[in-house]
Amino acid sequence: MHSKWRLIQSGTSYTLKGVVLLIFIFPFLWMIMTALKTFPETMVFPPRLLPAMPQWSNFVTAMQSGPFVTYTINSVIVTVSIIILQMVIMIPAAYAFAKYKFKGQPLLFALVLLAFMIPGQVTFIPVYLMLADWGIIHTLLPQILPFAANAFGIFLLRQYFMQVPTEIIESARLDNASEFKIMLKIMVPMSVPALATIGLFSFVSHWNDYFWPLVMTDSMNVRPLTIGIAMLRETEGISNWNIIMAGNVVLVLPILLAYLFSSKQIVKAFVYSGIK
Amino acid sequence: MNRRKIWETLRPYVMILPAMLAILCFVIYPVFYLLKLSFYKYNLLNKAKSKFVGVDNYEQLFAKDEFYTALTNTVWYTIATVSLTMLIALLLALWINQKKGKKINALLQAGIFTPHIISIVSIALVWMLLMDPNHGILNFLLKLVGLPPSKWLQSSSTSMMSVILVSIWHGVGYYALIILAALKSVPPTIYEAAALDNASRFKTFYKITLPMISPQLFFILIIMTIGSFKVFDTVRIMTGGGPNNSTSTLVYHIYEYRSNNLGYASATGIVLMVIIAILTFVYFRMLSKKIHYQ
Known part of the structure; x- marks a missing residue:
């Protein structure tokens, strides 16, 4: 029973x-x-x-309804550039915040955290005007430059760097290793999981981003895939669902495939960064 | 030697310089610029014709029904999305945390998380298809169980509820997994002690589990509340703020006025920033006060 x-x-x-x-x-x-x-x-x-x-x-119909090759290339260029730029800026900043003592450090770090709190939905109007003044509003740069400093990434990577024992760094210095070499040959290899998490996070959020490219772009030739797919409803008619969904599959597929093969790592990365 | 000393003092500043420049240029400066814009009647075509109007934009804002509609909609959206998502996420996490059915639990974790990494554009479009009043699958299911069909996004009485439904579906898996990770980090010895004391399951949950995971719950509460106040993408794609302004939100309101009345849109942006600042402040205050159990 x-x-x-x-x-x-x-x-x-x-x-x-x-x-x-x-x-x-x-x-x-x-x-x-x-x-x-x-x-x-x-x-x-x-x-x-x-x-x-x-x-x-x-x-084929979906992809021919607009400049989808351009959209795809734009999405790839923007996403890859953001990730590279973020890494180049983030690694030395996180290293300095983690392993050096300097005047004004707490204040400057507070500024980084503050940047993390202020969303693009608040700043997009002035940023647009500023970039228009610079004369680069018709390029891909407005979708890349504003994300150069990844405040969340600096924060996360600093936590990771702080866990690297100072003795290792000191002994490398005794061996006359330059700070640049220490950063590249010791800090970075020891923080691969954190860097992968941050990179993955950036990739997903910028490949999927809709708001920022919507408010930053005025012309077709700089728009990314998300905008192109959302516009299918205007070009293909509101109820041509088969064509709209075909475009949608193209947008989702790269992420879904990546997820299918590494769902465990991706879930771990997101949940880990959520807890921190 | 002296030059070396100078370089060593300067080095950390040089290393953080690019990051600081980017933050100053794209976050800090724009906030002040936004504040300035909110006091101007801005002319997009001819900047020289922009003129200072004092607090006019704010007066306009607080006298406008449309603004209050957007604000109320945003608040309702936030309350409903945050409370329901947290409740469902907590239940899902407790359910997945059982020892039985390891395989299906792993599958379930991967499944409920999937929407979180998919673009909101795709998600909004798919749900519009599912919610189509005439041949959508949701109305088919409603009919199947004998309920009357709904107009979903196309009626002002159900449109907000439909947007909320999509938001919950989109976010709940991610938050469930964060709670699950928290549940797994509770030391089993505490539960063993409770079992020795013959504590009931409800009491164990209420007196042990809930306090132990409260830091994570609080983190989710704040992150979600701030995130919900910024809701825009779903609304822009699925309803365009309609029908009849029933789904217009603060960010959507800013977006709508960004080119016609830039100063007014900026004033709304300042209001949004103040709301987010207050929420963040409350978060840090409570974080330093309460919720330390270990």
Whole structure:
């Protein structure tokens, strides 16, 4: 009797967990299925799960409805540039904050934390005017430069650097290693997990970003994929869901593939940085 | 030797210089610039024609129904999203933390987290498709269980609820995993002691688990509240603030006025910044006061 009750209990638990899993996965499945349907198939009610014939041409239609090659290249350039620029600026700053004592250090570090608190939704108007004054508003730079200093990254990396024993640094100095060499050959290799976390974080948030490119760009040739996909509704008609979803799949695929292969690391990175 | 000494004093400043310049240039200076703009009637086409108007923009702002609608919508959105997300995330975390069913639990963790790394653009578009009043799958499911169909995003009485639903779905997995990590870090010896004392499950949860994970819960509360006050993407894509301003939010309000009435938009931006500053201040005050259990 007791074991039977247990069996029912664990069976229910499994089923419920399956249902919850479905709630989170189904919208993505539905996106892919809709991307492969014909237009009439998307209008059928009650809806059908599978298309009669996968319509691969939807992807071609979606990609030809605008300068999608440009959008994709822009997304890649912006995301990669941000990550590289952030690393170059962040590593020496975090090293100085972690391992040197200098006048005004607490105040300057407080400034970094303050920067972390003020969102782009507050500063975008003045930043836009400033970059327009500089004459670079029609380039990709407005999407890259404002993110040069990753305050959150400096904070996280500093924590990591502080855990590197000072004795290691001292003995390297005795061996006449330059500070630059210490940074590159000791600090960086010992902080690979933190750097990977920060890089991953940057990649996901800037590849996915919608707000900033929306308010910073005025012309098609500097827009990223997110803006292009959101605009499909205007160019392709509000209810051409099969074409819109085809574009959507293109936007989601790189992230979803990365996630499929390294979900454990990605989840760990995000949760870790969330706790800190 | 002397030159070396000077260099050693200067070195840390040189190392943080690029980061500091970027922060000054793109965060600190813009805040003051924004404050200045909020006192001007700004002319985008001809800067020379911009003129100082004092607190006019603020007077305009506090007399405008549209602003109050946006503010109330944002507050409601924040209260509903934050409380429901936290509640569901906590329940999910407790549920996944069980010892049984390791495989399905691992799968569930990966599954509920997925929306968090996907662009809000994709998520908004997919949910618009699911919420389509005529042939969307949500109305199909409602009919299946015998409930009347909803107009979802297309009626002013359900539009905000629909946006909130999408936000919860988007964020809940991430927060559940943070809580789960907190649950796992509670030392098992404490639970063993409670079991020896014959404490009930409810009492164990209320007296041990909840206090032990309260730092993380508080962290989530603040992060989510600040994040919710900045809500924009879902609204821009799914409703455009409508129907009838029912989903207009503070940031959406700023966005709408950014080119027609830049000074006014800047004043709204200052209001948003003050709200976020207050929330951040409260966070640090409480962080230094309470919530230290270990």
